[in-house]
Amino acid sequence: MANTRRAKTMKGKGKPAAKTGAAKPVKAQRRAATKRMVFAFEAGRADGNAGMKALLGGKGANLAEMAALGLPVPPGFTISTEVCTYFDTHQRRYPAGLEAEVQKQLGRMEKNLGRRFGDAKNPLLVSVRSGARASMPGMMDTILNLGLNDQTVQGLIAQSGNPRFAYDCYRRFVQMYGDIVLGLKPESKTEIDPFEAIIERKKHERGVRLDSELSADDLRELVGEFKAAIRERRGVAFPEDPYKQLWGAIGAVFGSWMNDRAIAYRKMNNIPESWGTAVNVQAMVFGNRGNDSGTGVAFTRDPATGENVFYGEFLMNAQGEDVVAGIRTPLPIADLERENPKIYGQLAKIRRTLERHYREMMDIEFTIEQGRLYMLQCRVGKRTGAAAIRIAVDMVRERLIKPAEGLLRVEPEQLNQLLRPTFVAAEKERAVRDQRLLTRGLNAGPGAATGRIAFHAEDAEAAAARGERVILVRIETSPEDIRGMAAAQGILTARGGMTSHAALVARQMGKVCVAGCDALLIDYAAGQMRVTGTDVALKDGDSISIDGTSGEVFLGEIATEPSEVVRVLVDRSLDPKHAPGYQLYDQLMKWADRERRLKVRANADQPDQCANAIAFGAEGVGLCRTEHMFFGEEKIGPMREMILAGTLEERRAALAKLLPLQRQDFEGIFREMGGRPVTIRTIDPPLHEFLPHAAAEQEALAHEMGIPVERIRERIEALHEFNPMLGFRGCRLGIIFPEITEMQARAIFEAAANVVKSGKAAEPEVMIPLVGHVKELQLQADIVRRVANEVMKEKRVRLKYAVGTMIEVPRGALTADAIAGVAEFFSFGTNDLTQTTLGVSRDDAARFLLPYVRDFEIYDKDPFESIDQEGVGGLMRTAVQKGRGVRPQLKIGICGEHGGDPQSVMFCDRIGLNYVSCSPFRVPIARLAAAHAALGVGADSGTKD
């Protein structure tokens, strides 16, 4: 990641490193370095460089890089991660020769600094820190001031002329060492830290309140009492020999790689155990040696906004831990310019050097010791989505990086932060303070929403019609609820996963959604919802707020605000000229579109969704689900008539009513899409989804249709399925009831003809779902093509259209060669393909899939969020190969939810798809992910094992 072209090696003494060295892959580096276990660094020279993170860990590699750049890094050395691996697999023994190496490096440090390790007069003190390849903040151990004992502390007193400082260093060292290396820790959760207990007792004895009020003598006594406690409780003596201290510390740091905390963290973050940690041994510098000393942390730009300002804070006469402890409040870095212009000037120069060198926003730690500046750490700085974009765009404009590099500086998922409404920050903080956080669910549809509870879709609609904001709260949602979902600000469900009906539809609509919120006990009959583990009982009409980005559910209202990008693109309430954040987004997207190979389409069922899709940059509709249209107020009636029809004639009569309504929908979509391709899927869900489930609704429908309610109930009973996912749906409907496909094809082509005759373009692609056998597709394609010809003849117009299929059951993928003989395009329905390939129902998977990923690491990620590349992905590759083998120009896309997942988008690029299609609000994310893919990101990733 970092540019190491200007790094200098220890051997080369200031000569630039050979380019090849920096570019060598880790394995080759490892091989070349097998004999070297210890890597030295000091200002101006280093054995390592920033490219050697695998071997030196992040901290060690960047220390080497900074040292080679000539920055004021205290001298030290890094023991490689390979030693850690050796240590772990050889009963905590070290490779032969390590001790001699360490000895040699200590000698070099002694020479460099003119101090000696263990010397009673002018002792060299060191820190021992872990540093793994990936950042594991707070997970591993650090020991400072190592080398102190009853003799050397006298030397430190002599050096510093400050006994209190020296004894404070000493007692801190004994305390850390006693804890980390010798294991003197609280024995139960209720016990306080034994060292802190001794300090408290001492302060009590002395009648003081603050540590800083303890005298040098008090601190000296503390050292003795600490050692006594260690001996007494751990049965070991504190080692006075600095070499013993050092090896104890090195062993503890290597050992910490395998402690429970570290193992748990690695699991959560997918960090392989085999990586190991490095150990950094470095000369101590002290920020607490008087008022000309100090310590600080800084970012080379503002990590929250990305603004190109030096951003950070510092504290004089303090050590890093004082800053963390929060006893004194650090000052903004700008104040340093006033307090110490020389040091600030040095720092500002280092800031420039690092940004030029790394061409990145860096996060640094520094210490000032008696007026001298030392650099202790540097790494790439974490940032918000907004900052990431601003930094990337600015750095391109500053010519630090190329646009392509700028693109790689923004994680596709970070764009989400730019698109979603959020709670007004202060209001949310207040809600948390007021303990209004009720529970958490799955963050299924990002953004923030607030409103009154509605338990029924109709109530939500009615309330919205009255101008109220509502949150639709359901055990789970079904297609019946769609209009209620559209009317609501957000959706909250007690059941269902990240790709449940609620989650899928919410994301497509751009609605906020918290799904699978187990703690909710919803009682529709009582119009009430309880929250397990609390006394809270909420009624219909009560206010709640949900955060679909975090999954949080709050009691009461919390004010929200739409994002700037949305105000420009969707609401059109903001002039782009006055939207600097939008302009940055727009610039980044332009670069992304220049790089990417994949086309990006949107899943959209209605003209308004199409408008959003285009605003977000969609190049077509990849999935128009015709069934969603059937839930429109005027359409559900004829649809139900169609389903309840007893004869072909009755069914045809109902379909005849639906035809003009569908035609109108399609016409609206074609006009909105302005000639971009529109993939329309013929009816897919099982018919029972369209019938009412509540007795009252059934009776109303019976009354409306003038038929006995028994007929409706019997039909619903007859349509009941054990596994509707694998039931009478998809093309199976169109094959048994060809008149439905015929009506839909007619609506599509008549709509297209009307648009074309009005002088506009329309390009329908008719997609047949759930095809497992080429004959299924053939039967349906025959109908579609026949109707297309009929309409073209009737309307005297020539239409450009295609007929293709979803690949969403394994048999479709396995026989893709035969299917490509009929299909003009494929679209992977990876939701269903994942369900069938894995044999997992996404609606029922929560009970085991979460532990599968979190506890058992069976899958790296939820396969419904990111494509299971080994299993499902293998079938996709097969389908692409077989399909293109028969029809080389076959257009292939994906229209499952995975189309909006960056890793999946990259996979789709890698296997040669033509486009991805996702919900409108994820189109920008897919565009950026596609650009990343074209730039080679993820090319070596794949299955973990």
Next chain:
Amino acid sequence: MANTRRAKTMKGKGKPAAKTGAAKPVKAQRRAATKRMVFAFEAGRADGNAGMKALLGGKGANLAEMAALGLPVPPGFTISTEVCTYFDTHQRRYPAGLEAEVQKQLGRMEKNLGRRFGDAKNPLLVSVRSGARASMPGMMDTILNLGLNDQTVQGLIAQSGNPRFAYDCYRRFVQMYGDIVLGLKPESKTEIDPFEAIIERKKHERGVRLDSELSADDLRELVGEFKAAIRERRGVAFPEDPYKQLWGAIGAVFGSWMNDRAIAYRKMNNIPESWGTAVNVQAMVFGNRGNDSGTGVAFTRDPATGENVFYGEFLMNAQGEDVVAGIRTPLPIADLERENPKIYGQLAKIRRTLERHYREMMDIEFTIEQGRLYMLQCRVGKRTGAAAIRIAVDMVRERLIKPAEGLLRVEPEQLNQLLRPTFVAAEKERAVRDQRLLTRGLNAGPGAATGRIAFHAEDAEAAAARGERVILVRIETSPEDIRGMAAAQGILTARGGMTSHAALVARQMGKVCVAGCDALLIDYAAGQMRVTGTDVALKDGDSISIDGTSGEVFLGEIATEPSEVVRVLVDRSLDPKHAPGYQLYDQLMKWADRERRLKVRANADQPDQCANAIAFGAEGVGLCRTEHMFFGEEKIGPMREMILAGTLEERRAALAKLLPLQRQDFEGIFREMGGRPVTIRTIDPPLHEFLPHAAAEQEALAHEMGIPVERIRERIEALHEFNPMLGFRGCRLGIIFPEITEMQARAIFEAAANVVKSGKAAEPEVMIPLVGHVKELQLQADIVRRVANEVMKEKRVRLKYAVGTMIEVPRGALTADAIAGVAEFFSFGTNDLTQTTLGVSRDDAARFLLPYVRDFEIYDKDPFESIDQEGVGGLMRTAVQKGRGVRPQLKIGICGEHGGDPQSVMFCDRIGLNYVSCSPFRVPIARLAAAHAALGVGADSGTKD
């Protein structure tokens, strides 16, 4: 199939045909014969032979074969099927040169018989008959007596001296020709045949009742009236020119290949359109030329029993159609010996000749014309299962065929007829006569059963305990019903397909089952069942009878009887010495076992099922479903406790109660299986299947367990799944609740240890279900192996065991290489693999899968009955290759229902499986199918397209 070594060719004039000619495959023959369109035959000589069915059709090929054998075949010729194909694809035109060929052959016939076609004095009359490669009885057209007109009829009168006979021939010819060639047919369903109407009018005029009472003059008049009707209603003149007649007839026969009836028949019987039909033109012989004439049909052995006797019937002074019309009753063939010993002697000799020649039981047609015998047809005779076995075994004993050929003479499925109880034939006939046939369902579990209706499993048990025979009638069954199913004589369900729960369990138990009987409207609350379209309403306790071989459901009782084989092997109520049918079965099975490569195991869950399995020849248990055990009276309680447990401790306590019960079950199975391998699957179904669904039962359970019923209801609600097939089941249960797997492993290994310590052998194979990712298997295998080691240590015994997995989701097959790294065996669960690969729930598929096979020919066969070789089979091949690539000795079997389907068994042999496993009652079928596979049957079959 037929031995043609002694066939003589036309060219060779009596010399034996070259061996190579007869052995040439069809394609080569086709190529060699491209120029020849017409194939002559006459007694002693033929251009064709029995091996040329593709080109000559079955009838033509066998006529040639008989002619070449020197049998008295009237001379004639066959126009090949290639001409039919040409005709169909060239607007009903003929290839150049055909007319000259036909002319030439007519000339040969004229010369042979000394008659001339169209000659007014001594006319040659011919029949024109279709004859396709496969028998299509009654589907295509035949015209007799062609060549008659107002002139030639005079010649026939002169020849026969019988004007009435001659005019009767003439009027029959005009009638057939008018119908078939000129299209004078009834115009509506209510209209009677126009020719019959004229005859009726004539009889009315003459005041007679029977056709035979009409005089020669009457018949002559009829001819005129027929011709007038044709002219009037079809607008064409009846052709007097015999050549015109002939070409009209040839065109009509070729054209009949594409008529609606024939197309429908081909669809139903999977006969490709491309085969075409041949046309056979043959000199007429008349069985109705006086008392020294006659006609008959015969089988060379008894087609019902297989007994080696000449079996058939004949009628003197009659034509074939008279026999069919049923006006006169034919006599048994034995009577012919008395009536006409000379002819009988000739026929008996021909019977021997044909059996020696074809080495098969043949079906023949013959005509006697004025004391001379003519052979008109011969083909392989259809027979019952019992007859097939007897004929096969007898022919081997007679040294007509080798044992391997004997095996091929019995269709595996035919064995079923030997195993199933049947209705006493006369009783069933009476029931049909009395119109007690209520409706039909799917023939899901063959055999016949009779008893009183029980709508609930408990009622069935109670009734059985009282000694009553019951039929369990359910909308559908669930695992809860297992004990009721076991207690019942048979199971009848209103829903579910051939592999529904009811069907699967019934077949495994060897129970009679009629499933998916749509017409039944079952009202549990009322304890009543209605039959749609009838007034019948049956109550609990009313008697019904079901035929699981035909799918029929009857009102009232019909007596049944077990089969002889079952009485010997299962009931042990019959001494094999007194069971000749059993002895034949036994002989055939011995030959089968000698040939086959595949091992055959049984799916068995209980010791008694194991005993049956061994009786039927199983070599191990391929699938022991442990969950079925949990439904035992004493086990369901602790099982429910386990599921309802709120904590790990409660769950462990319940499991501790289950452990000894499971151990006892396994011990019984191991002892019964006597060291044969037993594959035990860990728990598989979703837990909700074990909980009671009826409110009363839930309350009873709550009372019993001393917990509130709400807790049970909540748990059932929490366990509800949208798609249980894809839900929380299989190894997912064992991963989330490892203590269940642990208990089951302990029960298995403790049972095995007990058996081994008692000096017997036990070989458990522990099978983990529903594995999609190798890590799932690894987690479960680790538990199983750990427990095995613990038990071996505790019991101080060494156990031979293996751990393997089901391959039943596509991901398992796709990653079989990784999985084989852990699994010691694979077993294909093709039921679930079919569901997931096709995305079809077998319980919900009836609505579309039946039309898919029957109407749309999407699949050749129901993929749940016979493996979908292209889709599911493709995945199986992949899994075998990948698995054996990693572990060459990997043992692979199949334990889905397909393991008992002959075509699937052959497929399993072809892809290299080690064994198949099926329900005990299908083991003999699988053994024979495996022998067929080893003998190369089905080797060239596969996907149709």
